[in-house]
Amino acid sequence: MSRNLNTKLQSSISNERSLYLLLFIVFAFLISAPFQMMYFNGAGLHSIAQFQFELKSMYGFCIGIVAFLVVSIRLFKTTVIEQRHLVVLVGLLIPLSYYLSSLTAVSKYLATISNLLNFAVYGFLLLGVALSNSRKLLNIMMYGYMLIGSLIALDGFMYIVGNKFRLDALMYNDGVRLGGLFTYPNSYAVFLITMLLAIFHYLTVEKNLILKIGLGLILVPIALSFILTLSRGAIITLPVIALITLLISSLKKQLLLGIYFVPSFLLSLIVQSYFSEIGNEVYVKTDESVKSGQEVETVPLFSVQSMKAWGVLVIVSVIMAILIYLFHKYLAEWLNTKIEKWKIKRLSNLWIPGSIIVIIVIAIMLWNTEFLTQLLPSALSDRLNEITFQTHSVLERLTMYQDALKIWRDYPITGGGGGVWEALYERYQSYPYISSQVHSFPIRVLIETGLVGFVIVIGFILFVLTSYLIRCLKNKDRDENYSIYFLISSAIFVHSLIDFGMNYFYLIAIVFLCLGILVGQQTNKITIKIIRGKTKLITRSIGTIFCIIGVVLLFNIYNFMYADTKFNESERLLSSRPNLNELTTVLADGLKHMPNHPFLLDRMATIYKSAYQQMSNDSFKTEALRYVARLDESEPNFSALSIVKYYNAKEWGSTEETIEILEKAIENQPFQLSYYELIFQERYLLWTQFNEQKDLINRNLQKDRILSLYTQVLERASQLQQLNQAISINRNFEITSNMNDIINHIKGAGN
Structure with missing residues (x-):
């Protein structure tokens, strides 16, 4: 009897220690976020400025995966199966739906980051479930959240006052x-x-x-x-959440x-x-x-x-x-x-x-x-x-949503993978806006994971929130102390319907941490005859699988962080005029860990081309073209790729090749005016060449194609004139003086 009591006591102490470890993970997350731009997941393919977000995000993902591992180890001690365990297993479909979409993703690079993000988010869901029944630790966590949040707010006033x-x-x-x-x-x-x-x-x-x-x-x-x-x-969100708060609160509250x-x-x-x-x-x-x-x-x-x-x-x-x-x-x-x-x-x-x-x-x-x-x-x-619905930001968002649905129609079932909007939005946009975020979490989920993922992700969130709300309305006294987790997750989710707040890992992790705490209240035991007596085997098997997944994910995060470190090291070297071998060795080391990292490949190609231009060594030209080919194969939607390929073809290829590259660029970025100007010039060079050769057939063919391009630009410019005047257009798209000169010249030359 005393031995059993002692065993239970030791088990209880061990369980409490592991819970404190989980609480420590939460505080590591809350404390580190302010130093990492609140973990904004802004990695993309358009600008080197987006690269800065990658390493910061990885710190957040790492904390989420560590939580995933620790809770997985706790599964080895689970001896009963409860309703919350089944809900958690259903929640696993969220990262799995992103993994499914990544198999045919538009951008493997962004899809991989998205996979890490969603498994890390799932780790916070598990974290919430594990902490849910310890009122003491939840109170400590919330007071810590308010303390850190207060410091963040006071820091904000330092920017207002001008102290920082x-x-x-x-x-x-x-x-x-x-x-x-x-x-x-x-x-x-x-x-x-x-x-x-x-x-x-x-x-x-x-x-x-x-x-x-x-x-x-x-x-x-x-x-x-x-x-x-x-x-x-x-x-707009505040009164909605205020009304929900009042409806689930007692008269006194x-x-x-x-x-x-x-x-x-x-x-x-x-x-x-x-x-x-x-x-x-x-x-x-x-x-x-x-x-x-x-x-x-x-x-x-x-x-x-x-x-x-x-x-x-x-x-x-x-x-x-x-x-x-x-x-x-x-x-x-x-x-x-x-x-x-x-x-x-x-x-x-x-x-x-x-x-x-x-x-x-x-x-x-x-x-x-x-x-x-x-x-x-x-x-x-x-x-x-x-x-109002006539405000420029509302009209611009509605336009982006319509453009996003065009993407979804091309990838309806499993989506285009994580980051598909960032990779493709210029191809589908209705006017030349710049926005790496689609400004709606549900629409982002739809285009990234298709109908399958949308039903899983949005359905899971709504199920947890509505099931809590029903329980709360039936029995306020029992659940009122947990209402704060419902309200916090609801507030962020409601706001995310019209903005990209949940693209901050900090905010989406908080949502799923709160959802986990709500799920953790569903402690009804489930008895299934077919698994009776096998509970420990099942939980240990799931725990083992989760641990393996966690280790693999941590290894992937390490690869990203290592590659980031090497890229940043190359930045420092470039400022000190290093020798070529030193610089390429650093980047090659990063590519060993991330062979298809677009920014490393782009930089390696740029360095070798620069070396060729200085020393005219053909081996440098070969290496430059090889890295561009690797970039083209792995990330064909990398924004700078078209212009890199154009200048390579201009220097080492033919006019026909440069035109083909520019035509593809216009297809991918139909409102990028600079590509039209370049293709005008290239076709005008061919027109001039055929005109001098008295090759009237090919000369007129080039003339027709230039006129067709001219008409295309006019039509797109006219399309922009028909937009609601409230919409802000931050990139010019119109016939340039150079285009007009070319048109006037070829028309004046006659037949």
Whole structure:
């Protein structure tokens, strides 16, 4: 008896230690993200600037795969099969659907990164399930999340005040917009929504008054940061999530949420214009420095200007904390007494949500009268006034969605693989925009994984959220403490319907961590006769398979990180004028680990061509062409490939070859005007050659093709003229003076 008790005790201690290890992994994730641009998955094929995101993403993926491995090892100790285990196995279909799409992917490079991302995300789902039944560790995790999030928010104010500079931490669109460490205001805004949800939740459930005051101190900076993002998508998301929050909350919690929400946002609105003006001044100065190539000067932290701004922030924060203290000191008991009387009344918990809906409807009706806009800061009211279907950003997004559906029609069942939008959007675009993100998570899933993956990924997310919501509405008391995980994941997911926030590994990992915590509540035991007595064998087998997958994935991440290191080393060498052998050895070492890495192949080809141009050694020319061929075979949609192949053909090939390359380039990038100019020149050279040779048949053939190209450019330019005027076109597409000169010349030559 005592031996069994001792064994159970040791097992319990071992289990608790492994849970703390999982908690450590969560904190490693939360702490490292701010130093890695919040893990933005921005790797692509268009620009060397996109390369910077690859290594940063790998750090995040590595943490997710480590979580995947640790939880897999825990499976060896599982002796019962519960409903949550089956849901988790269904969740495994998410990374598997991405793996399936990668087999025929448009870009093997981007699809491989996408595979790593989705297995890492799955690791966070497992992490959430493993932590779900430890209320103590979940509370520690959430307080840690709020603490780190508060530091991120305070860091954001350093960009507003001018104490720090980071490119795109401040942006300008109808006023200065705060992007913070995300360097993208919309994604920063949805992160701040999750912070607000967490703070409001713990203010309602926390018993310790000191902790409540601490939460009150950071509430206004978070709310103010949210307003300073000027994110229309987040502004739309907030009331939706607020209504859901109220519907799943008790009457007491609803009243408390209102008591905390109203003063925090009123105080934020009072000082918003002040911080917006400071931000405007800082943005103008830094933007001028960046454009002129000068070093950006920051404002000393303890300067008068800086201390005044921080003083205002401290004052409003302290006022909010005092209000919370006074409420709990003098009014909380009275409110509890009143609530007990109101609770007995039918549908009392619907009073506040119903009132909110009425207020929203009235506000919308009054909006055109400008009665409400006069009460708001001008920058905020201007952004709110633009929330219409005729706003340029809405029209541009709708156009991108239509273009994305064109891609999906070509890859309907299993999709075009991870990164298909980044690789192909220029081929399918309706006008010459630049956007490496499709701005909608569901549409991104659809084009990357097809109908199969869309049903699996979106279906899984909706199943977990709706099943929790049903359980919560049936029994509020049991699930209210877990509602924060439902709300955080819902907020990010709802916002992702119209933006690319879930392309930040930080945000998508948080979604699946929360989903895992919700799934972990489904602890009903499942008894299947056919596997009775084989539970341990099954769980150990699954654990073993998962461990093998995890090790393989970590090895792939290591290869990426090693190749990245070698590429960055080549960057440093290039700045110090190295010898050719030293430089190519470094890059070749990286290619041993990632043989088809497009940026390494492109750089190797460029270096050998440069060496040939300097020394006229034919072996260098051969190597340059070999690496271009490898790049063409592995990543034919690499953006710089067409121009590289063109100049190689121009130097070492024929005019016909250069034309063929340019025609293919136009097919892939139909709004890239420079390709039309080049092909005009090449065909004009042929026309001139045949004209001098008196070869009228071939001369007229070239003339017809030049005129056909001219008509094509005119038609595309006319197509752009028919677009809604609200849509911003950031690349010119029109007949150039050089094209007109060529047309006039060949027409003037007669027949």
